[in-house]
Amino acid sequence: MTAETTLEPVANPRASFFRRLPVVSHFNKSVGLQRFMLVVGLVLTGIFLLTALAAPLLAPYGFAQLSDADGNFPTQQAPGGKHLLGTTVGGYDVLSRVIWGTQTALLVIIVAVILSIFAGVILGLVSGYIGGWLDRILVVVADAIYAFPSLLVAIVMAIVISGGQSSLLGGILAAAISITVVFIPQYFRVIRAETIRLKAEPFVESAKVVGASNIRIMTRHIYRNATRTLPLIFTLNASESILTLAGLGFLGFGIEPSSAAEWGFDLNKALADTTSGIWWTGLFPGLAIVWTVLGLTLVGESINDLNDPRLRGRKRISRKAPAASAGPGTETELSNP
Amino acid sequence: MTSLIDAPPSDADALLPTKKKAAGGGLAQYILVRFLLIFPTILILVTLVFFLMRITGDPITAAMGGRLPPEQLQERIHTAGYDRPLLLQYFEYLGQLVTGNFGTTLSDNRKVTEMLTTYGSATLELAINAIIVALVVGIPLGMIAAHRRDHLPDAVLRILAILFYATPVFFAGMLLKLVFSVWLGWLPVAGRAGTRTELSLTALEAPTGIYWLDALRSGNMAALSDVMSHAVLPALALGLLTAGVFLRLVRTNVIGTLGKDYIEAGRSRGVSEYRLVTKHAYKPALIPIITVMGLQIAVLLGGAVLTETTFEWKGLGFQLANYLTARDFVAVQGIVVLLAVIVAVTNFIVDIIAALIDPRVRY
Numbered sequence: 001m002t003a004e005t006t007l008e009p010v011a012n013p014r015a016s017f018f019r020r021l022p023v024v025s026h027f028n029k030s031v032g033l034q035r036f037m038l039v040v041g042l043v044l045t046g047i048f049l050l051t052a053l054a055a056p057l058l059a060p061y062g063f064a065q066l067s068d069a070d071g072n073f074p075t076q077q078a079p080g081g082k083h084l085l086g087t088t089v090g091g092y093d094v095l096s097r098v099i100w101g102t103q104t105a106l107l108v109i110i111v112a113v114i115l116s117i118f119a120g121v122i123l124g125l126v127s128g129y130i131g132g133w134l135d136r137i138l139v140v141v142a143d144a145i146y147a148f149p150s151l152l153v154a155i156v157m158a159i160v161i162s163g164g165q166s167s168l169l170g171g172i173l174a175a176a177i178s179i180t181v182v183f184i185p186q187y188f189r190v191i192r193a194e195t196i197r198l199k200a201e202p203f204v205e206s207a208k209v210v211g212a213s214n215i216r217i218m219t220r221h222i223y224r225n226a227t228r229t230l231p232l233i234f235t236l237n238a239s240e241s242i243l244t245l246a247g248l249g250f251l252g253f254g255i256e257p258s259s260a261a262e263w264g265f266d267l268n269k270a271l272a273d274t275t276s277g278i279w280w281t282g283l284f285p286g287l288a289i290v291w292t293v294l295g296l297t298l299v300g301e302s303i304n305d306l307n308d309p310r311l312r313g314r315k316r317i318s319r320k321a322p323a324a325s326a327g328p329g330t331e332t333e334l335s336n337p
Numbered sequence: 338m339t340s341l342i343d344a345p346p347s348d349a350d351a352l353l354p355t356k357k358k359a360a361g362g363g364l365a366q367y368i369l370v371r372f373l374l375i376f377p378t379i380l381i382l383v384t385l386v387f388f389l390m391r392i393t394g395d396p397i398t399a400a401m402g403g404r405l406p407p408e409q410l411q412e413r414i415h416t417a418g419y420d421r422p423l424l425l426q427y428f429e430y431l432g433q434l435v436t437g438n439f440g441t442t443l444s445d446n447r448k449v450t451e452m453l454t455t456y457g458s459a460t461l462e463l464a465i466n467a468i469i470v471a472l473v474v475g476i477p478l479g480m481i482a483a484h485r486r487d488h489l490p491d492a493v494l495r496i497l498a499i500l501f502y503a504t505p506v507f508f509a510g511m512l513l514k515l516v517f518s519v520w521l522g523w524l525p526v527a528g529r530a531g532t533r534t535e536l537s538l539t540a541l542e543a544p545t546g547i548y549w550l551d552a553l554r555s556g557n558m559a560a561l562s563d564v565m566s567h568a569v570l571p572a573l574a575l576g577l578l579t580a581g582v583f584l585r586l587v588r589t590n591v592i593g594t595l596g597k598d599y600i601e602a603g604r605s606r607g608v609s610e611y612r613l614v615t616k617h618a619y620k621p622a623l624i625p626i627i628t629v630m631g632l633q634i635a636v637l638l639g640g641a642v643l644t645e646t647t648f649e650w651k652g653l654g655f656q657l658a659n660y661l662t663a664r665d666f667v668a669v670q671g672i673v674v675l676l677a678v679i680v681a682v683t684n685f686i687v688d689i690i691a692a693l694i695d696p697r698v699r700y
Binding site (some may be wrong): 037140143145149152155156157160239247252271276277289294301 | 377381382385386389393449491495499500502504505507509510512513515518519520526527558635636638639640642643657658661662669673677680681684
């Protein structure tokens with residue numbers, strides 16, 4: 001509980017700034033399968049991000065486009081020809097909606113994670129630092145929300161915010177806020193626990209003695225130290241927010257098809273098609289969800305494993321060590337990781 | 338563990354004497370304190386849901402708005418008492434809940450309690466099936482992954498676990514349906530049973546509502562196989578999601594215990610590797626797994642809502658989606674409250690089991 005837990009040697013302090021960046025330092029620490037998983041995750045996530053940014057260039061049609069110069073799009077057309085991935089029952093182009101969907105997903109992730117970090121960190125800091133009855137109430141409420149099925153919390157919030165469906169901005173905000181409410185307890189718990197631990201540290205005491213205000217201690221001294229674990233929760237939550245958004249959309253609490261493309265909503269509409277053997281309307285939006293969640297989860301999991309010494313893969317030196325020729329090489333490698 | 342640290346001051350006081358007493362007396366007190374903690378949890382969730390749902394307006398306007406002329410709407414709101422002060426309604430609602438009266442649904446005019454019991458058993462059946470799938474798939478695979486750590490089986494299994502997690506249940510369900518029902522035609526597309534089976538099962542006296550149990554009791558083998566064939570795909574879709582979580586959990590914890598000294602001691606005595614993994618290392622790894630299982634119940638219930646919608650499995654989740662579309666917030670509130678009770682009670686049971694297995698948990 002003392003200095004050794006706060007001063008975890010995450011990266012070599014002498015290494016360059018670039019090598020100490022979260023993902024880069026993890027990459028350098030990883031070996032074998034772990035490095036492979038991290039790289040696959042980064043590639044999947046990278047492609048997702050690029051698609052979202054370049055959606056206007058990549059998508060052959062608009063997400064709500066139903067016709068072009070040659071007339072109306074056919075409905076439920078099989079993949080091929082003008083529509084590479086076919087068209088939906090409503091006559092939308094599947095490929096275009098999958099591509100535009102990346103933008104919706106990215107926007108929701110960004111808004112949801114930023115909002116929940118803000119709210120969760122502030123509540124956690126205040127609750128942990130001030131303590132007393134405020135702390136107790138917040139903890140009980142956060143625990144109750146945390147224990148509850150997150151999808152249901154999101155549904156209740158979606159009803160409150162928009163009463164169901166809405167425009168692009170309203171829909172994205174509604175989805176993001178619903179997801180935020182689910183996530184706040186997680187950030188709150190982590191930050192609060194860290195704050196309580198840090199509050200007893202000598203450097204906080206000395207700051208008090210010097211006469212620093214409570215606000216200053218919270219924002220300067222504790223905040224900096226308490227937020228170390230956030231990148232990990234961030235990646236895991238980003239993938240969970242995609243799943244929650246898709247779940248909301250699947251239950252009909254999504255964004256209307258005319259205001260934005262949303263994968264969960266498209267899957268809901270595709271459900272009836274499945275029974276008649278029409279696979280392309282559901283398969284591609286579903287694969288897009290799996291792709292994105294897989295990428296983000298692989299990155300998050302790898303970072304998690306690399307932070308945990310029990311799970312971190314070990315560099316294989318034991319087999320080479322007995323051989324005299326390999327000895328010096330492995331030793332230098334070890335001393336300068 | 339966290340619930341102990343976070344408990345209100347009264348619980349800390351109540352727990353204090355147990356530290357001095359022998360372990361036998363502590364357990365009863367611990368169970369009592371944990372039991373009493375169920376109620377504030379439920380109360381908070383009920384309160385949150387009640388006030389959040391009411392911010393948007395009264396349930397009658399939400400359900401009927403636009404379909405009734407304004408005067409009639411006003412009249413119905415008045416008779417239902419929704420125009421009174423919110424706090425008054427809140428305390429009245431709490432009073433009703435205590436006596437087991439959840440109100441009447443607006444869209445199909447049924448007693449909420451009756452609706453809950455009818456559809457609750459279907460959700461329970463789905464949840465049980467899914468947990469069986471999750472345990473049967475997740476735990477052995479997790480042990481294999483831990484035993485063959487950093488080798489090919491481990492790599493494949495870990496990626497499989499992440500893939501299970503990354504696939505939304507409704508997409509997994511849709512794929513299963515497409516392959517096994519539509520293309521191969523092996524299994525039925527949707528529902529809990531064929532019409533004839535359903536009729537014969539509801540005709541039983543004192544049905545449990547859990548179809549395979551009813552079919553088994555009545556000894557009707559045709560009905561049993563029909564029920565089973567309907568249950569396979571939903572159970573797989575929901576169970577595999579949870580299996581991924583179990584797999585990862587078992588793997589991490591067994592790896593942790595495999596590194597302990599007593600495992601090395603066992604190995605030097607000549608205990609077989611199989612026995613080391615399945616007995617020596619696995620049992621101590623169980624405790625965190627049980628704790629997480631409690632949290633998984635919440636995930637499972639959330640997943641059940643989506644699975645039921647995918648497979649038209651007429652349970653609470655399927656009804657919830659219907660009531661949401663109908664904007665029937667009295668029914669929605671009833672379902673949410675019931676699920677809150679289930680979650681709170683499961684967490685209580687899980688805490689007790691964890692305390693029984695490991696005495697250290699209590700302190």
